Amino acid sequence: MIPVALPSAELLLYLAFFVAATLFWFGWTIRLGVRYIKGRWRRPLLLPYMLVTACALFTLWQSAAFYVQMRSYEREREASYRPELVEPMRLGQIDMPKGTKLELAVADHRESFKRAVFPRPVRMLDMDAVEVARYIAIQTNEKYETVGFTPENMRLTGHGTTMQIGWRCNALQPVEFELKPDGGVSRFSTCTLADGNVVDGITLPEGTSLRASTGNVYADGLVDSDRWVLDMPEGVPVRIDNFELADASIALDAERRLYEVRGAVLSSVATLAGRRYAAASAIRFNPLHIREDYAGAWLITPPPGADGSQPVALKTIVQRRDGKVLATLTD
Numbered sequence: 001m002i003p004v005a006l007p008s009a010e011l012l013l014y015l016a017f018f019v020a021a022t023l024f025w026f027g028w029t030i031r032l033g034v035r036y037i038k039g040r041w042r043r044p045l046l047l048p049y050m051l052v053t054a055c056a057l058f059t060l061w062q063s064a065a066f067y068v069q070m071r072s073y074e075r076e077r078e079a080s081y082r083p084e085l086v087e088p089m090r091l092g093q094i095d096m097p098k099g100t101k102l103e104l105a106v107a108d109h110r111e112s113f114k115r116a117v118f119p120r121p122v123r124m125l126d127m128d129a130v131e132v133a134r135y136i137a138i139q140t141n142e143k144y145e146t147v148g149f150t151p152e153n154m155r156l157t158g159h160g161t162t163m164q165i166g167w168r169c170n171a172l173q174p175v176e177f178e179l180k181p182d183g184g185v186s187r188f189s190t191c192t193l194a195d196g197n198v199v200d201g202i203t204l205p206e207g208t209s210l211r212a213s214t215g216n217v218y219a220d221g222l223v224d225s226d227r228w229v230l231d232m233p234e235g236v237p238v239r240i241d242n243f244e245l246a247d248a249s250i251a252l253d254a255e256r257r258l259y260e261v262r263g264a265v266l267s268s269v270a271t272l273a274g275r276r277y278a279a280a281s282a283i284r285f286n287p288l289h290i291r292e293d294y295a296g297a298w299l300i301t302p303p304p305g306a307d308g309s310q311p312v313a314l315k316t317i318v319q320r321r322d323g324k325v326l327a328t329l330t331d
Contacts, residue, residue, distance in 0.1 A: 025056035080107035091116070092151060092183035094124060094132065105136035105149055111183070112136055112149045125185065127162035127171045134179070151179045153189060161194040166256075167210060170194040188212055193230075199256045202240055207233035213251070218288070226251035226259050237267040241298075241321055243283060244268050261285035266300075273323020278302050294318050294326050 085100045091110055099119035106112040114136050121128035133155045139148040155174035162171045169175050169191035176189040195206040209231040216224040230250045237244040240258065248264035266281045277283075282301040290299065301316040318327040 019059065021052055021055035022059040025052045077107075080104070083110065092132075092134070092154075093185075094183075095122070097122065105138060106146055109149070121159060125156065125162070125175075125177070126164065127156060127158045127175065128160065129156045129158040129171075131157045133157075133174070150181050151183050153178050154185070162191075164188050164191060167191065168194045168196045169210070170206070199252060200258045202238065202250075202258065204230060205233060205236045205238060207236065208238075209233075216251070222288075224251075224260075224288070225253050227254045228252040228256060240285075242272045243270045243277075243298075245283060259286060262287070272298075272319060273325075275317070275319065275323075275325065277317075290318065296321065297326055299329075 081104045083102050083104070085096055085098055085102070088098050089096055089100075089110070091102075091113060094116070096116060097118060097120060101117045102110060102113045103115035104110065104112050105114045113132075114134050116132045118130055118132075121130050123129075134151045135153050137150045137152055138146055139150070141147050153176055155176045156171075157174050158171040160171050162169050162175060164175065165188055167188075170193065173192035175191040178186040178189050180186050190209070190211045193204055193206065193208040193210055197204040197208070211229045211231075213226050213229050214223075216226055218224070228251065230252070232238050232245070232248045232250075234247070237246045238248050238250070239245075240248075240250075240261070244267045245261065245264035246267035249262040250258065251260040251262060253259040261284050264283050266277055266279050266283055268279050270277045270281075277300055280303045282303075284299045286296055287299060290297065298319045298321065299316050300319065316329040317325060318329060319325050
């Protein structure tokens with residue numbers, strides 16, 4: 001945090017006195033005007049009134065001067081932090097057209113732009129981008145002076161759809177990339193999927209949130225093998241095997257095969273190899289705690305009372321994708 005000196009008590013009392021004097025002068029003057037209109041004019045005590053008037057005029061003059069200074073400062077700040085390109089320019093590895101409006105993280109350093117709005121779509125990274133937003137990390141010294149900046153990620157928004165390393169993304173929603181220190185793209189990061197994505201036999205609904213992963217890290221230091229994480233849109237089920245899953249979070253491996261379903265519920269009654277499961281049953285696939293004994297299996301926990309009873313302990317069924325029941329676990 002940058003240290004800022006607080007105003008002294010004397011200055012605050014000084015300001016309060018002049019503001020109070022100005023308000024008193026307004027009230028006094030209005031009262032004199034009303035008395036004059038009603039024909040009950042009586043000349044005020046001249047010396048006190050002149051002193052209060054002088055304080056009020058001084059306060060109003062200082063206020064007007066402060067307003068003019070602030071307007072001038074805002075115009076200078078606008079020019080320093082929100083320039084508009086008067087000619088085409090390449091910034092952050094992006095060829096920007098004339099008329100591009102920038103928002104800068106560091107005054108007068110156009111390479112530090114954190115937002116760029118194009119006057120027309122710009123073709124880049126297989127999409128027609130109309131806006132670029134970047135997160136800029138600012139480096140400061142011990143005096144809180146800016147000594148450098150580094151772009152860390154970039155979000156593109158454009159028109160239509162875009163293909164990103166095999167994923168069909170909605171370009172109307174931000175498509176995010178991680179950046180190199182020079183502003184070049186390091187790797188794809190996240191997007192919102194458009195219609196038409198199918199992986200490992202799973203049709204992913206439009207609006208699914210996609211995120212690249214380097215592996216889920218557990219408390220004991222274990223790094224998982226997931227490489228893609230998909231969160232289904234709220235209220236939209238996804239079908240995997242014989243199950244319609246709601247509120248599902250799905251992980252895929254590097255080959256984009258189903259690796260794990262981290263949390264979901266059945267949106268409707270389902271049957272697998274003759275075993276019937278009620279809607280609202282909690283369901284997971286290949287979670288870490290059973291992976292060593294039952295790799296690639298479903299864990300399905302019916303809701304309490306699904307069979308008409310109220311069990312003391314819920315029973316979780318471990319079932320392979322081909323339908324074979326491997327175990328029954330009791331919570």
